[in-house]
Amino acid sequence: MSAAVVAAVILAVVLTRPEGSSESGGEVLLQPAGKSGPDPFTQSTAREGSTPPSPSELPSSSASANVTRGVDGAAPGLYGGTRKVGSCDVEKQVGALQKDPAKNKAFASVLDIEPSGVPRYLRSLTPVHLRLDTRVTNHGYRDGRATGYQAVLQTGTAVLVDDHGVPRVRCACGNPLLPPVAQKSTPRQTGDAWPGYRSSNVVVVAPATQVVNQFVVYDPDSGDWFTRDKGDTGTGDKKTKPPASRPPSRHPDTPSPDESTSTASTPPCDARSPGAPPASSCPPSSVLPPSSPATQPPSSVEEESPASEPAPPPSSPEVDGSP
Template identity: 40%
Template sequence: MGHDMYGTGGQQPPGSGPQYPYNPAGGPGGPSYGSFPTGPSGGMPPPPGGPGGPQFGYQPYGPPPPPPRSGRGLIIGLSAVVVVLAVVAVIAVVVVFRAEEPELVVLEPVGQSQANDFFGNLDPLGDSLAQGVSVTYPGYPQVASGSGTLLAGGLASGSDPGLYGGTQDDSSCDVEQLVAFLTDPANADRAGAWAGALGVPVDGIADYVDTLTSARLRYDTRVTNHGFSDGQATPFQSLLQAGTAVLVDEQGMPRVKCNCGNPLTEPVQQEGLASDDAWNLAEGAQNPDAAWSGLDPAGAVRVQPAPVDGAFLVIDIESGTVFERPAGTNGEEDALVPYGSIDELCAAIPESPSCMELGTGDVQVTLQWGSSADLDLHVFEPDGTEIYFGDRGPTSTGGQLDVDSNVGCNANGSVENVYWPAGQAPAGDYTVEVDGFSVDGCGGGDYTLIIRVAGRDDIIETGSVGEDETDTYDFTG
């Protein structure tokens, strides 16, 4: 970075948000548990003779004491021992209990940052776009129960389709600024702490960040967050609200919180958490008053690592379409998922524009593409009747355009379909045109054309058109 971002020699000024993480009770200056006082020695006199007296053992001090007249003293002595042992046992139980108590969790609403963060806001799109992510297809993907983590009832796999959201063709994290800051020699202390928290070498920061993918959480998600204080990464347990911008690794694990640059690792797990205690905000949160509307810890998740097969299937938080974001990219290589290739996902969220139902019949012509471009499908019947967005039908033979996508380059499916119901398609020669529509610089792109005629193999054509360009195909029905 060519200049000091904060005017403080690379150190970030205090933020305006709450001072997280809070100091838990019993921290510095709080109670400590040491050894018990030994009390007086019982008043035994010194051995006779002083420095010149006997060197080993003690001489008897006069005649032996008379025997006790009853067992009362013995009873009192035994009672005292029992009391002391009981107190020791109670203290031991308390200490063990304290050692097993889970660390309280800091609730972090979308846009929340800490005074002691690593960098500053790297989310170029801001918080407003994030608000829709938690209400887009809620409950998808389905997650397992039993995360073993305080304030998180679900267990998600990092490779689950739709686990993450985003905005197609836009990054939710400015990785260039992050790398520039961490590789600036003026910020060597922060770079060392940041890399140490994630287990990467300092000289490998740029290469590591290059493997990460920008996304937004679609579930409230438990992590171990890390602030920066006194030259060290300071870990604390955190629950991030859905919509928070993060960078995820190739196993689908959140690794960087984008509005502050903080490194993220897996949350601390607790054996044998009872659900009544684990989901109690008042008992488990360090700052329960920061809870956001709709927060239900039983529905929050812990993400477990799982290899991602080349690309993440991401749900667009604005349009609801499904697109692919290759691992290690930040929006520049996004592509809409072709219709028909995400059957399992569409079975779960059929209302997505990427999952619309297409008409079928004896003849069906389907155009699909992987961008927000406004491509147009035109089909001419054997008698020359044209079916397209300007005259969708049905024609006298039943031919019709039932889906017209991406009007004005607003992505909502990227598929167009013309079909004739069974028994109605006219025999003869058909002509198909694929047009790149002239609109706002986004009218062209790559496409796949699928022609289906009952009783024959599908005809599959691929191509690319620019604005105001047309590709033409012929087939016999």
């Protein structure tokens, strides 16, 4: 059921290149959950947890593996965690940035907030774990400024998400995150692929159309479900029943955002700045028609092992994508 709930809110997403944005040289860095990666802002503030699970299989479509898919930031089961335990130490993150004003200023510039507002902003975010390999724009810190690059974060990565369900901080390195940026051609993959990785299973988190006051979170270790209030570090978590999955509906395939022919008539949901009101053009909550999963491995990484389904909750039936 846990995978089915997420699959029920798969969206078709088209990425565009916002004015003035970088294309990062046509590369996407694969970042395992436990590695800090290049040029970290801070030491890791992620709390130790279980071994990251293999990414879930997503319904495939008749389109090529370069089709980008997204999931609604409010989707039940999109994020995982342990009840009463935050995936990140938020106060440690606040303290690390406050001790280094230059890093704090660079961090704030990425998220378009005032440096003095960084502590309050961080405390407004919610600590969770990714349950799908997720593409983002990551930012390292080098030579006194933030340096952006395209990345895929592994399932199990500890992140802080905003009140529309969008990842904003990667806790293993303290880096600020923005939605991904399209590139002119299919990007070359660099970094380290993990067991079960498939480029066709990478998703983009589309901002929820309304503020998410409670996230419905799945614990892959216990199989339990619980709710976590936005901005809560886990102290107020409450156990809940597994959500009912919605029946799939069809949605036309979407051209690859990383092909030179990709266009969009209006700015997509994933290109908005933090705290911006939801756009009326946000994609509808619908899914791509299911068919056989994509099996072609990425050209520049080692051949992939088959992805496994996450452990379903007890007494329950089993249950987004350019890289």
